[in-house]
Amino acid sequence: MAKLAPKPASRPEGIGVIKRIGLFRRDMFSSQPARLYRAWMAQVRVPFYRSFLVNQPELVRRVLIDEAGNFPKSEVLSDTLHPLLGDSIFATNDAQWRAQRDIINPAFKGCPRQAFSCMREAGEAAIERLEVRSDGEPVEMEFVTSFLAADIIFRTLFSTSLPAETAEKVYQSFRAYQKTQPLWSIPALLRLPKWVPRFRSKAAGQHADAIRALLVEMVEARQKEIDAGTASDDLATSLMTAVDPETGHRFSKAEMVDQVAIFFLAGHETSASALSWAFYLLAMDKGVQDKVAVEARLLSDPPQPSDLSKMRFTKDVFHEVLRLYPPVPMYLRDAAESTEFRGCPVPAGSMVIVSPWHLQRHERLWDRPDEFDPYRWQTDNGKARKRDAFIPFSAGPRVCPGAGFGRIEGVLMLGMFLKAFRFETVGAVPVPVAHLTVRSADGIYLRLTPRDVPDTTSEQIRG
């Protein structure tokens, strides 16, 4: 029987502005009303501009794909995230973004295949770390998956494993950074001119500095190896030596730190978020968990890239996780020129929000939208919605360049972990919160036991 996936409480109707601001400060989900799960569009009036949340597939397509040029990334992103991301590709626009994308695109050619062994080795190391802890005591899975995903991207970038103390530092700093709600800056949200002080939280600045300091260290060490001709042929070297095919432009050192920073952060925080929710959902649904475990026996020892084509049900499970818990919950854009949505004028300068969180749980689009049901992807409704209402990697020109990487990583890690362990819930239901990514308010605790002896009575592949 399908199970309900944890969902945060919506904002009660009719509460005042001050209370709404308080809820927004806690996380973006708590400040949204339940009707967004049914509406095609919603308009929020902010003092100096308007803000529109679009939920209708046709509108989402216009914003992300057909008229993407009129909906650049919101200035609020570059304004608020600059201390952490600098001028990295995630928040830039126009010619600067185009040049950055042209430089990084070649680095992704064939990347998922090369990265496969990094994924497998990081997965094996994570399983080994967990083996000693699968004694029945609950394990906090958000840290486990963050360490795992950071190790994967670190090995892919730098051809070496991530030291445990660096993993711990990055995890703690990023978690603390997210909790400061970096998008919450009144001058930035009100779009006050740049000379108006942003009054950033001191703690946010310190956490961003701590993360960047680790990345600067890595980039400098690699630059020395490139100069000495001893650098490994990996993603970091390809990014740091890449040349814009049209202009011949290379990244400066500051730009390189920004690009490596976004690869490291976007490349692990998103996958870590998806995997931690995946393990929770599987723990919640023993039937689905057992079916993935049976499919995982098809993995070779050690796993090979060709194994993934056999993991069809696990792929559906990962899709279902990305539907219920899209790691990036909302995409922020600005309307460069005035336009209209459903007959309603949208003035230039309006903020436009595409929310995969609401779209992918939309009550008018999905059957039983809050149920964890990987079998839905085989139905007509699932197949149709995959085309028009499933955008965990965004779409159009700003689509995630790491989507192929993320999909392979997700399916392979689910297979490897489910082959090794059984997962059980321990009572505490995690509450999703939306900061930069979707995380649980208080961690995700699960009990793990080794899956040495298969339970053949329940481990039958269904259908």
Ligand code: HEM
């Ligand atoms: C499950 C895993 C992942 C998910 C769900 C995900 C999701 C996303 C989304 C939704 C965006 C666009 C956000 C927007 O339009 O505002 C994005 C952008 C980006 N992602 Fe991912 N991502 C994942 C994994 C990765 C990986 C593994 C890498 C790198 C190895 C990566 C690198 C990037 C970069 C560089 C951008 C910025 C692209 C641009 O603006 O042109 N992502 N990602």
